[in-house]
Amino acid sequence: MPINKTTPEAMIFDLDGTLFQTETLLLPAYHATFEQLRAEGLFQGETPDEKYILSGLGMLLEHIWQLVMPDADAAVHRRADELLLELQVEGMARGEGKLYDGVADTLRELHRRGVRLFIASNGLEAYVKGVIRNQGLEPLFEAGGLYSAGEYATRSKVDLVRQLLDKYGIQNAWMVGDRSSDVEAGHANGLFVVGCDYAGFRKEGELDRADVRIADFRDLPALLEA
Structure with missing residues (x-):
């Protein structure tokens, strides 16, 4: 499937190691x-x-x-x-758990620009939705757009992302994540992949096939202007 690198109508984010300091x-x-x-x-x-x-x-x-x-x-x-x-x-x-620096402001900026925001995580439903809700980010994401393997019982992130794209009729999106599963899910669904290279959880080489890599989440909006 060809990779679409034009300005996206949507961005699909991994949660752990991408938005949230797990x-x-x-x-x-x-x-x-x-x-x-x-x-x-x-x-x-x-x-x-x-x-x-x-x-x-x-x-x-x-x-x-x-x-x-x-x-x-x-x-x-x-x-x-x-x-x-x-x-x-x-x-x-109890208020535990932190986002990476600049995540909330960056998501607000993307939302302001009209980019539709989604989550695709291999976590459990209550965890994924709980993190987004407790961090005050829920209004920024598409209604119903917090997808988790726990809720949809998918065997791979490829399938989870495919379900999300089909449900919302998305033709052009970017996949943003820090692991090889995010790169695979993006490319298998024809998406441009942004590799987040700051969490430190990944193994060597996991992001080698990402279309671009960022060392800070706050670098993301600039990619829209490149």
Whole structure:
């Protein structure tokens, strides 16, 4: 499918590592999750190194837990899902979690210019919508446009983005994200891909195929003028 590099009618954003500094909410909840798993007799030993959960950001949750707890069974993984979501939602309510510098103002500027804004994330529905709502960003996004693998039960971000494009009749959009799954989802759907190279979660080479890379989210509006 040919890549359309003209000024987009819409931008589709990944959430974790793109808009949201995930670790500011995730890591306290991660450690609390393992405390509870141990209390319930579902896990023994030390909490797995944070590097495993951070390296899995952008993946589907089932794949993340296979990295973090490869020897645990599926029931333990599902309980970890429940606990991590619950603890992150509680953290949001306490005001935990931060956006990257300039994200809110940049999104407002894009919205002011008439760009339609969407989310496509491999996270759970309550988490994705909760982050956007608690950060006060919801009015900037298209109604119903916060897409998550948790809500739509997609097996890949390629499918999630395709559903979004079809639902809203979008012909020309940019995909903006920090992982190879974002690059793949964008190109498989004929989108121009902006790679966000500032989170530090990615592996070497993940953004090599992005059409352009930015080192600061605030660089995004200038790409519209290039």
